[in-house]
Amino acid sequence: MWQIDQVTLRLFIAVCEEGTIARAAEREFIAPSAVSKRLADLEALVDVALLSRSQRGVRATAAGEALLRHARLIMRGHERMQAELSQYAAGARGTCACWRTYRRWSSFCPRPCPNS
Amino acid sequence: MWQIDQVTLRLFIAVCEEGTIARAAEREFIAPSAVSKRLADLEALVDVALLSRSQRGVRATAAGEALLRHARLIMRGHERMQAELSQYAAGARGTCACWRTYRRWSSFCPRPCPNS
DNA sequence: CGACCTTACGTTCTACGTAAACATA
DNA sequence: TATGTTTACGTAGAACGTAAGGTCG
Numbered sequence: 001m002w003q004i005d006q007v008t009l010r011l012f013i014a015v016c017e018e019g020t021i022a023r024a025a026e027r028e029f030i031a032p033s034a035v036s037k038r039l040a041d042l043e044a045l046v047d048v049a050l051l052s053r054s055q056r057g058v059r060a061t062a063a064g065e066a067l068l069r070h071a072r073l074i075m076r077g078h079e080r081m082q083a084e085l086s087q088y089a090a091g092a093r094g095t096c097a098c099w100r101t102y103r104r105w106s107s108f109c110p111r112p113c114p115n116s
Numbered sequence: 117m118w119q120i121d122q123v124t125l126r127l128f129i130a131v132c133e134e135g136t137i138a139r140a141a142e143r144e145f146i147a148p149s150a151v152s153k154r155l156a157d158l159e160a161l162v163d164v165a166l167l168s169r170s171q172r173g174v175r176a177t178a179a180g181e182a183l184l185r186h187a188r189l190i191m192r193g194h195e196r197m198q199a200e201l202s203q204y205a206a207g208a209r210g211t212c213a214c215w216r217t218y219r220r221w222s223s224f225c226p227r228p229c230p231n232s
Numbered sequence: 233c234g235a236c237c238t239t240a241c242g243t244t245c246t247a248c249g250t251a252a253a254c255a256t257a
Numbered sequence: 258t259a260t261g262t263t264t265a266c267g268t269a270g271a272a273c274g275t276a277a278g279g280t281c282g
Contacts, residue, residue: 020236033239034274037238037239056282057236063204074194077193081120146249147249149250149251169263173262174261
């Protein structure tokens with residue numbers, strides 16, 4: 001891992017909300033070991049402890065809570081992005097006939113295209 | 117690809133800014149074919165044409181410009197997140213001695229830990 | 233003992249680069 | 258012909274799951 005990806009961000013949010021890696025893994029349909037490894041890699045990447053482990057679960061450290069706030073903002077940004085794009089996909093905005101028919105720009109697409 | 121990752125977002129921003137896939141690939145140190153494939157997968161995912169291709173380069177469609185705006189916001193969120201985390205990594209905020217020394221929580225860490 | 237986290241390890245699958253093909257000014 | 262995009266394909270590396278190990282209440 002060379003940069004924080006939003007798969008890890010979503011897993012981290014789930015872990016903080018569920019309180020244990022095991023429950024977060026179940027909620028996200030992934031093995032607990034995979035979650036554990038992603039979290040360890042994340043902590044190695046940012047070089048800061050994000051979770052305080054115990055036998056009853058995990059808890060975010062101060063740095064972990066800071067990351068949690070940013071992660072939620074970023075995920076909200078993703079939701080907004082996908083919401084707007086789905087409007088285009090539905091044809092409500094600016095998708096021309098050639099794309100709706102062929103799912104790609106082709107010579108059949110009249111130029112100048114309304115989206116270009 | 118099952119969801120938009122920020123590697124693709126950064127590549128998309130580069131493509132829009134450079135005007136051609138080739139120059140964006142050079143700027144991001146990746147092969148043009150890899151960029152092309154990521155963009156095609158992205159368009160298949162959102163089911164909307166994002167770029168208008170030609171032999172002189174590419175141009176964002178209306179949907180592509182919408183995505184570009186969101187992508188820049190998200191990347192800015194990432195930058196802010198990493199900036200705050202690097203403050204913790206530098207030890208300026210809330211990192212206790214045990215982590216700075218051993219790079220992990222250990223039994224040496226006094227409890228209650230200031231970060232827990 | 234039960235619940236949880238972690239490590240080891242084999243495997244699957246994603247994402248890359250190379251090379252070739254295609255299109256247009 | 259030069260420039261740019263796309264497709265085919267083989268491969269390296271990332272990420273997953275299973276299984277085993279370890280800790281603590």
